[in-house]
Amino acid sequence: MRRAVLAATLVLAAGPLAAQGHAAPAANHTGPSAGHPSPAAGHGAHWTYEGPSGPGAWARLDPAWSVCAAGHEQSPIDLGGAVAAHRARIEEHFSPTPFVLFHNGHTVQAALERPSDLVAEGGHFNAVQFHFHHPSEHTVGGKAYPAELHLVHKNAKGELAVLGIFITVGPEDNAAFERLAARLPRAEGDSIRVGEPIDLAALLGDHPGEAEPIYTYHGSLTTPPCSEGVKWTVRARPIVVSLAQLQKLVAVLGESARPVQPVYARH
Ligand SMILES: [Zn+2]
Numbered sequence: 724m725r726r727a728v729l730a731a732t733l734v735l736a737a738g739p740l741a742a743q744g745h746a747a748p749a750a751n752h753t754g755p756s757a758g759h760p761s762p763a764a765g766h767g768a769h770w771t772y773e774g775p776s777g778p779g780a781w782a783r784l785d786p787a788w789s790v791c792a793a794g795h796e797q798s799p800i801d802l803g804g805a806v807a808a809h810r811a812r813i814e815e816h817f818s819p820t821p822f823v824l825f826h827n828g829h830t831v832q833a834a835l836e837r838p839s840d841l842v843a844e845g846g847h848f849n850a851v852q853f854h855f856h857h858p859s860e861h862t863v864g865g866k867a868y869p870a871e872l873h874l875v876h877k878n879a880k881g882e883l884a885v886l887g888i889f890i891t892v893g894p895e896d897n898a899a900f901e902r903l904a905a906r907l908p909r910a911e912g913d914s915i916r917v918g919e920p921i922d923l924a925a926l927l928g929d930h931p932g933e934a935e936p937i938y939t940y941h942g943s944l945t946t947p948p949c950s951e952g953v954k955w956t957v958r959a960r961p962i963v964v965s966l967a968q969l970q971k972l973v974a975v976l977g978e979s980a981r982p983v984q985p986v987y988a989r990h
Contacts, residue, residue, distance in 0.1 A: 767785055767787070767788075767947060767948070768784040768785040768788075768947070769784070770784055770946075770947050772829075772977075772978050772979055772980065772981070773978065778791075778981050778982055781947050781949065782949075784947070785947065785948070787948050788947045788948045788949060790943070790948065790949050790950065790951060791947060791948070791949035794943060794949060794951050795985075795987040795988065796941050796942055796943060796951045796952075796987070796989065797942065797943045797949060797951070797984035797985070798860070798861075798942030798943045798944070798945050798953065798955060798981075798984060799860035799861040799862070799942070799945055799980075799981060799983050799984065800861065800940065800942065800983050800984055800985075800986050800989070801861070801862045801863070801864070801865060801983045801986075802861050802862065802863050802864075802938045802957060802959075803863045803864045803938075804864070804986075805986045805989065806938050806939075806940045806986065806989065807938070808936040808937060808938050808959050809936070809937065809938075809939075810934040810935065810936055810937075811934060811935070811937050811939075812932060812933065812934045812935070817839045817850075817922070817923040817924050818837055818839060819920030819921060819922050819923070820835045820836050820837035820839070820920050820921060820923070821836045821837070821916065821917060821918050821919070821920055821921075822834060822835050822836060822916075822917055822921055823836070823914055823915070823916045823917070824903070824906060824907065824908050824914060824915045824916075824917060825908065825913075825914040826907075826908040826909070826910060826911050826912065826913045826914070826975065827911070828911040828912070829946060829979060830854040830855055830856065830976060830979050831854060831855055831907055831908060831972075831975055831976065832852050832853070832854040833852060833853050833854065833903070833921075834851070834852045835850060835851060835852060835853075835923075838850060838851050839923070846878055847878055847879070848876035848877060848878045848882075848884045849876060849877055849878070850874055850875070850876045850923075851875055851876065851877055852874075852875050853872055853873060853874040853875065854872070854873055854875075855870055855871070855872055855873075855890075855972060855976055855979070856870065856871045856873070856945075856976070856979045856980045857869065857870045857871075857972065857973050857976045857977070857978060857979050857980065858870065858871075858978075858980050859871035859889050859890070859980065860887075860945050860980045860981055860983075861887055861889075861938075861957050861983070862983055863889075863959070867980070868889040868890060868891050868961055869890060869891060869892060869969055869973075870889075870890035870969065870972060870973070870976075871887055871888065871889055871890060871980075872887070872888045872890060872927070872962070873885050873886070873887055873888075873945075874886040874887075874888070874923075874927065882952060882954070883944070883950075883952070883953045883954070884953070884954040884955075884956070885953055885954070885955055885956070886927075886956050886957075886958070887955065887956065887957035887958065888927055888928070888957075888958050888961070888962055889957075889958065889959075889960075889961035889962070890961055890962055890963075890964055890969070890972075891961040891962075891963055891964075892963070892964065892965065892966050892969050893963035893964070893965065894965065895963075895965055896964070896965045896967070896968060897962065897963060897964040897965065897968060898925075899921075899922060899925035899926040900926060900962070900964045900968055901968065902917070902919075902921055902926075903917075903921075903926070904964075904968045904971045904972060905971075907971060907972065907975045908975070909974075909975055926962075927962065928960070928962040928963075935958065935959070935960055936958075936959035936960065937956055937957065937958050937959060938955075938956070938957045938959065939954075939955065939956050939957075940955050940989055941953070941954065941955070941989060942955045942989075945981045946981070
């Protein structure tokens with residue numbers, strides 16, 4: 724099989740962020756529940772984003788999930804305070820890849836058929852999937868964005884690095900995002916293969932060679948089992964989609980965000 728060469732380098736430059744150059748986050752989501760679909764069966768205990776099996780109960784639902792409550796490096800967190808942005812250059816040169824969109828009952832996940840290499844400070848990682856949350860899981864100064872994309876990378880040792888990208892609303896359709904929005908699986912268990920390769924660089928709003936504000940910290944998975952040891956990079960600058968595109972995503976996702984967790988000694 725032809726190996727997809729993806730020379731994605733995440734160059735972490737030093738130096739504090741002089742100005743918060745990013746757009747203001749959207750207001751916190753305060754509306755009623757959008758009715759998250761029931762989770763997929765078959766893997767671990769039943770968990771949800773609300774009600775008796777919601778985030779506050781995850782640690783009690785399965786003994787293997789105790790770190791959800793006991794851990795001191797849980798995600799998401801509020802950014803911009805204890806964890807400040809710094810400027811760095813993110814250079815990602817993804818090979819376009821076909822992908823399979825799958826509705827797993829908690830989110831819509833895009834499995835990349837051609838994993839990409841990411842060279843981050845911890846070594847080589849493969850980007851294996853991305854998925855969405857509504858509203859955003861990370862907040863900035865206490866405010867959430869309408870949505871957040873997580874690009875999940877894994878290395879040979881099974882360690883995880885996640886790139887988080889906020890999604891906000893602007894006046895125009897985002898052409899790269901539309902490739903997904905037009906094909907989102909609507910019901911739990913549905914999957915749709917998208918054969919025409921997706922240009923991840925366009926979807927993720929890359930600005931090659933340009934230093935941009937990012938947040939980095941050590942955290943966890945934001946869903947059970949809440950495993951720690953995840954290297955997080957969250958871009959301060961959101962990608963912009965139209966309101967109609969956001970609504971397509973939200974209609975499928977429902978509410979799918981774990982509340983922010985204590986920072987403890989991370990700063
Ligand atoms: Zn996620």
